[in-house]
Amino acid sequence: MPAIDLIAPTAAECYRALVAKDATYEGRFIAAVKTTGIFCRPTCPARKPKPQNVEFFATPKEALLRGYRPCKVCTPLAARDATPPFIQELLELLARQPTVKITDADLRQRGLEPATVRRWFRRQHGITFQAYQRLNRINLAFKKLQSGETVTATAFDSGYESLSGFQDSFKAVFGVAPTRGRQQQVINLTRLETPLGTMLACATEQGICLLEFTDRRMLETELRDLARRLGATIVQSDNPHFAQLRQELAEYFAGRRQAFSVPLHMPGTAFQQAVWQELGRIAYGTTRSYGQQALAVGRPTAVRAVAAANGLNRLAILVPCHRVIGADGQLTGYAGGLWRKKWLLELEQGGQNSAPA
Ligand SMILES: [Zn+2]
Incomplete structure (x- = not known):
């Protein structure tokens, strides 16, 4: 492969390719239209946006995470060469009915092995099928929530x-x-x-x-x-x-802030509030086990209930549930993904974090 293929094209170059429907740019960028919330392949036959209304991403995953949904016309989530027919069917079904939730049981009912579908999405797009559906639903709803x-x-x-x-x-x-x-x-x-x-x-x-x-x-x-x-x-x-x-988040991620002072609003039961308050007392750069947390809230035998309340924390980072780890030092679960928990703990321990790929 020529080296030039490894260099990300500039926005101007992408826009020129988009207008020209240049097939040599397939797989090199995704065009996302701010006004419609839709992202397309470089060769999409649908009408073209004005330059100020389009932004470019390297992959469909990035566009999904930024709040865009795939175009029904050019189906940017389908593979460039050959997409298995069962994947094509699922993508079309979701394009027609974006709110439908296709569970593992639904997949089996259609004669599909959930693991096969999961593998295809992971390999092609680096996300699970469930995460894709979730992002798609949320992106559709949010697009219409503009002030x-x-x-x-x-x-x-x-x-x-x-x-x-x-x-x-x-x-x-x-x-x-x-x-x-x-x-x-x-x-x-x-x-x-x-x-x-x-x-x-x-x-x-x-x-x-x-x-x-x-x-x-x-x-x-x-x-x-x-x-x-x-x-x-x-x-x-x-x-x-x-x-x-x-x-404050910018300062935190730059390693220049250890505590947050932005006001928080945490509706919940008295027990949940107590657990969340206690999370706020775990000092930056330190960790506690669930057992230590249960002891700290005065309910030493309620380790599971404390862990459950931890999991219901809606304020990632601000209420530092990532500072609770297993008694054996294992990181255990984190709703935002274990890699993020690890990254946050390393940041707080003054380790060298590099931006994740
Ligand atoms: Zn399109």
Whole structure:
């Protein structure tokens, strides 16, 4: 392979290739259109965006993590050479019905081995099939949550999806229909980029009430639970606490901040609150076991309940549940992925972290 193929093309070069539908750029970039929230192959036959409305990524995974969904016309998730027919069918089904959840049981019912589907997605795109579906649903719902944008507004001019499809998706993610939300209390939502990937943050007037990686397991459940607890609707819009959060997170990731002062809003049971408060007392650069945590909250025999409450923490990093590890020093579970837990602990121990690939 000539060396030039290894060099990422510039945005200007990508745009020229996109306009020319240049097939030699297939596999070298993904074009994502900000106005529609859709990403395409370089050769997509659909209409072309203005340069200021398009951004380019190296892979479909990056576009998914940044909130985009695959184009139905050019199916950028299909492999360039040969996509197995069963994968093609699944991609088409999800394009038609983005809110449908295809479980392992559904796959078996279609005569497919879940492991085979999982392997294909992992090999082609570096994510699991379930993570792909989740990102797809969330991205569809979030695209339509732009501040001040009505449900029927501009985003639908693309003809890529129906209004009812959007409403289903919104309900699947947020638990309420979009039109009902107007009079309710509002939870503001934003996306932010970190060295460990894109995160979602939610805030009320009181403070930050959610901070999670977008590919976290159970993210939709968390969002629905939060909206229900606060009797509020989640709207993608600004909140005064976001600026402080961005600033403090940037300092944290640069190794220049050990504690956060941005206000937090943590609705939960008294027991959960006690567990979360205790997490906040684990000093930067140190770790505790679940047993030590149970002892610290005065419930030495309730190790499992303490671990469960840890897992329900909605404020990744800010409430440092990553500082709890197994009694044997093993990292144990982390909803954001063990590699992130390891990275955070190394950062806090003053280790040399490099940006993950
Ligand atoms: Zn396309």
